[in-house]
Amino acid sequence: MSEQPDAGVGGEAAVASPGADRPPLAALLEAVLMVAERPVGVAELATGLGAPAREIERLLPELAEGYVRDGRGFRLRHVGAGWRFYTADECAPWVEGFVLAGQSARLSQAALETLAVVAYQQPVSRGRIAAVRGVSADGVIRTLTARRLVEEIGHDPETGAILYGTTDYFLERMGLRGLDELPPLAPLLPGLDDLDDIVAP
Amino acid sequence: MSEQPDAGVGGEAAVASPGADRPPLAALLEAVLMVAERPVGVAELATGLGAPAREIERLLPELAEGYVRDGRGFRLRHVGAGWRFYTADECAPWVEGFVLAGQSARLSQAALETLAVVAYQQPVSRGRIAAVRGVSADGVIRTLTARRLVEEIGHDPETGAILYGTTDYFLERMGLRGLDELPPLAPLLPGLDDLDDIVAP
């Protein structure tokens, strides 16, 4: 907060100091929850936004009631561990129709590749999948999770990153009894005997 | 009062309505966009919701303006091929703390320059890009393709060379609705008024 304003960089600098231009807490809550991938608890919100938990606990139900009162298509709900945006119940039939129309029953090549990486490298983080495939895996992981082929199976003890693995449903769909029935990878990699050719032409 | 102007619209446009108690179109738009994973175009919304495109085209900017006016933490924005929910930019520093994934790495200077050439000259071959920049563009094109910013869009009818263009994702990343919103190139060329000096020294 005592940092001098970075005059040189236009618009891209993170002005993380809670200064005078801090948006109202209600707006910050809306912003964070709009992009949160899972329900977020009050304690986490309080820490992340640097705001008192009591204040947040008061604001969230207020926001939620406001959406109902205004007849919005979305709702803010307290579910399990925290708060999350959902679609309004009365809109569900239309949303469902929309979701079904946009979803292909077949997996894309990107989804298949990611599934392969998860199957053989599990437990694996998004970061590792992205490193193997060369592109961000976020969207594909979401698809595979929605399709119940992949699920969160823990956290990296060091980085805290979510680790993914395949589901029983995946095994069922692949006709396997267990992960040990996945074909071994080694024979598909270039043999070590080929290495000599490469080293000594 | 002004929140419910569309109460009557639902009844008359009930083409694919699963029930009689259809929520206002504005609420349905909010709900559908809440589950969308990419910008959704007006035509797709019109088909999915069984509502006239003109009506949707009128309502979306209205909703978007309403969020700004109310100082909400989220925005509805027309970017790339359609509309999508985003966080408000004034909340960015606080949102960053919650969203770890999906942070796209910065592009190198070479990648940015190549992207600029592709954006303005598309459809364009590698050879032409190399001619403008004075160096081979192969590696950079591969990077830009892997990042989904650039894609193959055809072949030169004469030489058969692959032609490249920018993607919808490129527009999203730039916050543009279409290529016609790219900053014009002409002013970047040193003043045309100086051309007289060059022609008649």
Added chain:
Amino acid sequence: MTRARADAAGAEPATPTARGGRTEPFVVELANFTGPFDLLLSLIAKHRLDVTEVALSQVTDEFVAHIRRLGDRFDLGQATEFLVIAATLLDLKAARLLPGALSDDESEDLALLEARDLLFARLLQYRAYKEASALFAGLMALEARHVPRAVPLEPRYAAALPEVQIGIGPTELAALAAKLREPPLPPLVATDHVHLPRISVREHMLAIILLLRELGAADFRTLCAGCQQTIEVVARFLALLELFREGRISFDQEIPLGELTVRWIAVDPAADGDLLSIGRGLYDEDPADEPREAAS
């Protein structure tokens, strides 16, 4: 960053954002100009400074010194950019300084002017894209402040999805995983766009001379007997033209479109022993070796 440098950089609006302040800007100090290299370019481009009055060798020396000074912070991108621009400037200056090869008539001047303008255009175009890239970076940074909503599907909709078709079996899945496990190929710098003179015309001139001295006379077919590729035949042909120009051979043709006979014509013995001087400075030889005489 010193104040003076900040001011100098400020004089050229697009540059500081273009490089994002990552690299130390290259500053030129010449008798008639002091400031950032980009500004120098800009002035030349806008014709406020004559390229013939810029000591390019000094600019190059300074750039080498600049790179040495940077040491570990050496920026390959900046060096490459300098090479491209310096080469263009050199082209430009050469075109401006050298007199026309044949005559000084107006069409020659016009051609020269066009060549010059072409170089200008190329330089300006590159700079325009560079500035556009800075705008792109700015737009992307601005857009990055808006985070798009991309969240997992609500359970009720996920449950409604039809059963997914994986489409491949365990073996194909293993093949995919194996393919992805292979280390990506190291990035290669493609060189196929660089023109490599694989054929030396001078070499072919020597080959022809040796053949003709043995045979006395031969037709073109015979002279090309050993050639494997078209380009070699072309080189033999060019070599013949060159030898004819030098007055070492003669052509005989009995009837129109008939067989062409190439004959070695006697020259003074001194030139004979001086075969290595043949074709010097032609096509493929280092011009610095023996400067080409101005054709006068």
